[in-house]
Amino acid sequence: MLFRTLILKTAGSKAVQKLVTGSKLFRPLVRRFVAGETLDEAMDAAETQADQGLMSTLDLLGENVSTLEEANLGLEAYIEVVERIAQSRHKELINISIKLTALGLDQDTAIAEQNLRTLLSRAEQNNIFVRVDMEASDYTELTVAMIERVWDDHKLVGTVMQSMMKRMDSDINRLLKLGARMRIVKGAYLEGPEVAIQDKAEVDQAYIDGAKRLLKEGTYPAIATHDQAIVETVSKFVKEQNIEPATFEWQMLYGIRRDLQASLKQQGHNVRIYIPYGSQWYPYFSRRLAERPANVFFIIKTLFKDRGKSLPPAK
Numbered sequence: 087m088l089f090r091t092l093i094l095k096t097a098g099s100k101a102v103q104k105l106v107t108g109s110k111l112f113r114p115l116v117r118r119f120v121a122g123e124t125l126d127e128a129m130d131a132a133e134t135q136a137d138q139g140l141m142s143t144l145d146l147l148g149e150n151v152s153t154l155e156e157a158n159l160g161l162e163a164y165i166e167v168v169e170r171i172a173q174s175r176h177k178e179l180i181n182i183s184i185k186l187t188a189l190g191l192d193q194d195t196a197i198a199e200q201n202l203r204t205l206l207s208r209a210e211q212n213n214i215f216v217r218v219d220m221e222a223s224d225y226t227e228l229t230v231a232m233i234e235r236v237w238d239d240h241k242l243v244g245t246v247m248q249s250m251m252k253r254m255d256s257d258i259n260r261l262l263k264l265g266a267r268m269r270i271v272k273g274a275y276l277e278g279p280e281v282a283i284q285d286k287a288e289v290d291q292a293y294i295d296g297a298k299r300l301l302k303e304g305t306y307p308a309i310a311t312h313d314q315a316i317v318e319t320v321s322k323f324v325k326e327q328n329i330e331p332a333t334f335e336w337q338m339l340y341g342i343r344r345d346l347q348a349s350l351k352q353q354g355h356n357v358r359i360y361i362p363y364g365s366q367w368y369p370y371f372s373r374r375l376a377e378r379p380a381n382v383f384f385i386i387k388t389l390f391k392d393r394g395k396s397l398p399p400a401k
């Protein structure tokens with residue numbers, strides 16, 4: 087946890103951001119986690135995964151717009167993604183993950199809701215599911231409440247539960263009541279002890295408990311993790327409880343634990359890869375660095391020594 091805090095704080099500095107985004111040295115590492123800068127590149131990645139039977143969700147990087155005009159551009163960009171997915175030969179294997187702050191949540195909740203409704207209507211015309219990613223804790227209540235508000239009119243929408251958040255159980259209760267789909271993750275943002283569990287073992291245990299609940303009581307949940315021990319514990323639970331593999335999916339991030347992705351697929355499970363792309367990759371990239379010391383050591387080594395010839399193992 088200490089390492090993660092340190093990296094997230096360091097990455098937040100403007101000087102570090104300038105260094106990493108301005109240098110070509112880091113591009114190979116960035117490309118491990120980010121499929122490219124354009125929608126074409128993201129669709130290529132999704133279709134390549136689909137050829138191997140893997141599902142995808144596309145994430146156009148970029149969060150927290152500053153004006154309602156930008157939120158409108160955000161909506162247009164998401165609609166473009168939905169329409170491209172609709173044209174894919176693998177349409178049924180690909181969906182979209184979005185951020186409410188890209189639709190104007192910081193500026194005006196009502197406009198963000200209107201933008202979400204517009205996007206959901208367009209996605210529904212093509213039978214495409216929309217996942218609302220969960221952002222930092224300032225947005226948790228706004229996001230859960232937003233799903234509750236649109237639910238009567240839109241069912242092809244779901245969101246994300248973060249096991250680090252102390253409020254997770256009550257949020258799961260609220261969305262179970264609706265029958266909305268939930269993805270469970272540990273949580274990628276730096277959060278204080280007022281709202282979040284600080285002990286890693288406790289976050290992991292909350293994850294396992296939450297995942298079991300979703301598997302028993304939820305609607306087509308997504309179990310999103312690269313944590314092998316958790317994958318094993320949850321798999322054991324699935325077998326013991328005779329839960330059909332078709333009733334849920336595993337999710338992992340693009341470029342992380344490809345071996346585990348392939349092995350779950352081989353065992354007959356649904357596996358979806360979260361494919362981030364776009365020019366605004368820095369915040370996403372720094373969150374991934376904070377999750378694995380080897381990636382940061384690679385950066386330091388590159389800066390001081392051998393110009394990035396070898397990448398750390400992708401695991």
Ligand SMILES: Cc1cc2nc3c(=O)[nH]c(=O)nc-3n(C[C@H](O)[C@H](O)[C@H](O)COP(=O)(O)OP(=O)(O)OC[C@H]3O[C@@H](n4cnc5c(N)ncnc54)[C@H](O)[C@@H]3O)c2cc1C
Pocket residue numbers: 218219220221246248271272273274275310311312313314337338339342343359360373374375377378381400401
């Ligand atoms: C599909 C998907 C969607 C997500 N959506 C959200 C969201 O909406 N909101 C949110 O807050 N968070 C989201 N996350 C991120 C999540 O909260 C975690 O930050 C991230 O998944 C790392 O946690 P972990 O479960 O893999 O476990 P960790 O305990 O972080 O890692 C377990 C093991 O996984 C491997 N691993 C993990 N990360 C990396 C990495 N970057 N590089 C290499 N190996 C790694 C390592 O072997 C590590 O030991 C999402 C994650 C996934 C997989």
